[in-house]
Amino acid sequence: MNGTREGDAAWPDGLLLAYYGDDFTGSTDAMEAMTAAGVPTVLCLQKPTRELLARFPEVRCVGMAGSSRGRSGAWMDDELPEAFASLATLGAPILQYKVCSTFDSSPEVGSIGRAIDIGVKHMPGGWSPMVVGAPRLMRYQMFGNLFAAADGVGYRLDRHPTMSRHPVTPMSEADLRLHLARQTARRIELIDMIQLRGDDVDARVRALSAADTPVALIDVLDEETLAAAGRLVWKHRGEGIFTASSSGLQYALAAYWRACGPLPAKSSLPLAGPVQAIAAVSGSCSPVTAVQIAWARAHGFHTERLELRRALDPRDGDAEIERVVTAAAQTLTLGISAIVYSAEGPDDPAVTGFDAIASSAGLTRHDAARKIGRALAEVMRRLLDRVDLARVVVAGGDSSGEVASTLGIDALSVVAGLAPGAPLCRAWSAEPRRDGLQIVLKGGQLGEASFFGAVREGRVSGV
Template sequence: MNAPTSNDWPAGLLLAYYGDDFTGSTDAMEAMAAAGVPTLLCLDKPTPELLARFPGVRCVGLAGSSRGRGPQWMNDALPGAFASLAALGAPILQYKVCSTFDSSPETGSIGRAIDIGVKHMRGSWSPMIVGAPRLKRYQAFGNLFATVDGVGYRLDRHPTMSRHPVTPMNEADLRVHLGRQTARRIELIDMVQLRSLDATARVRALGGDDTPVVMIDVLDEETLAAAGKLVWEQRGEGVFSASSSGLQYALAAHWRASGLLPEAPGLPTARPVDVIAAVSGSCSPVTAGQIRWARANGFHVERLDLRRALDKHGGGAEIDRAVGVAVAAIGRGQSIVVHSAEGPDDPAVLEFNATAESAGLTRQDAARRVGAGLAEVMRRVLDQAELSRVVVAGGDSSGEVASALGISALSVIGGLAPGAPLCQAWSDLPRRDGLEIVLKGGQIGEASFFGSVRAGASLS
């Protein structure tokens, strides 16, 4: 590896990011760790005392929950979060978004996050990279595409994202979609311009005191590395970027091409364990297929009854019941999945608005209550059973569970599926410190995912 110059490889942190949900936060951490960049994910604002335990870290993340929140919540919570990360001195401050751009003006507004975040960096542009070929996400001429079972879909025709229960994607052109969330100027460097010698000049021409968002197409490994080069070399005095983990992959690709990193070292293979416990709040058909696989392959699969769980009088009894079933299964050596839904057509999903209303809750409050219920199940199962490895499926559920377990930070210790690494928990609670945990987004993983987590390797 060539010796890096001080201009290319500054001392201290290279990147600090806020994740809009917990699964996305671990996805970004995996991308950096697999490239050979030591990364720590904090579950609360990073403190000097915590960071002192990890002196070699070059990237720090802060796991958040903004993807399911409204604009006012973002106004209240994000300035402090961004300020704490900006104070770490990294030249790039990222608001990490989902690679399917889950957002709307009312929920998880990426535009609102950008308007808050750009104030914390001095750059004259705000680059945006969403495409991530490793995750089968592609952006071409500003339009976002994703593949399902080997078939590519424009996102507004995607079988899941076009019907998302909270933030359905009805527009694949990200300039249009983001334009509904912010009045900020939005520009594009498309894949043709990116491959030309004029991309740098275009960045300089587009920049201004209004700090425009500049989207960068990523379609393949060539455009990925070119996008990373553009962001890194035009970071100036520091930039704010609302991007998927495509930003991490792009920067790593450029650093490798520049000799600053070795060829991607990858991640260690996770060791097998006998039993795992999983909770799932995901409504994705991908997760539904994984639950079906688990049921057919010896896992005990138990539904959390949402009407009972959300009832203010009977909710505790439903949690008690699910915990009892899970602990009994683990006691007989059987892995367990406790879930609240099995795909977007599950009656629990289709009737969720009515269920929330009957419980006297808004949809958002009910969704958080479900996540809190799953978190309580996992917390109590860990207190009552001997387990070393657990899984949480669903972004909102992951945030609730990780917070409830008293975890301070996470680091990557092994590879499983792209976007869902095996992590080690760091905690002041002896029973949680060292716990192995996987936080899985709804669209991540093959059908055998839960089996892979238990086996420590991909299953065919």
């Protein structure tokens, strides 16, 4: 492996990294990776103003949670330039568009290529590195192809039991060069694991860098290649680079800084401790979340389904929200945890029949999905107004964004570890009833079967 010279990892003054998360769960995943490594990080749920950041004088990494993963190209053209510009003005040498480690995207929805084309204009660098593999999350990139593990089995992403069947952005191509080429005309290069281990990898970066700012995918298979990728990005950051990467970038930089720089040898987060009961809302269609809901039901949680036809009907929508809130609140006041969910896995009729359900409500699939997210957000808001709760969970990236926005949360910071990629966060808000709330934003693929129980008990669980 290419060695590290003295001073390669030296930290400059000020921020090290600023990132825009393409959904809320992924944004907390990136924040967890940095915080656990010993890099103070805050996640803003609005544009990170100087006034807001003044509340966190120690931070070296700033994130901004967004919702672009489920948005159109036109929306990205309207919203991302201002978001990237606001982050670039903070002065960090690396500006990241944080993507999901399963590369959720298509030319029409959540286009990563379009985000890169917008983002590279905000940094002067001659290359745009891309780190997607994250071994801690069981995501691996080999020779440009992305793999992910499910239930202990590794799959090429176009054969993954969930991602190959994703209802919005199904993965039909695991070679990220080919997948990304459908979304941008930009030159796409690869630094594979053989080149990464070679002595001339730095020359490779210098040779590919040019005025057209190509994307350079970097293979990550294990801790060795992870640290090597981090070294390459950090050493060749120049006057500033833009990167579209998963939290693999955070893990890579931390691994490199840990190996030769100012970070402690071992990453860790404190434990949270138990609470009597938690409330959760889930808009996730993932089979992983379905197993977690079933586990919770079998272990004493109250589970309540949000009926989609009624929730989407303008005549019945509020009554349906009130119905599930009343049922959940009644059990919570008895000290019993409650989960309100919209589906249990990809084979749930609410998922397979969603197009017909949306059509019957006179809505497009996209508009119906957002309306369900807003309904779940309203469920959580009403529950918090009626029941004294210290800790809550939101499952699903789009749902997490809707809930966090509805609750009036300004920023999040990590307070404890739970499952990798799904930390326990503290909410910062001008509203006293929300300030200090403990909240977990969980991606659909994350957590073991007993995840909801682990959140209630405040213990660490596996992927």
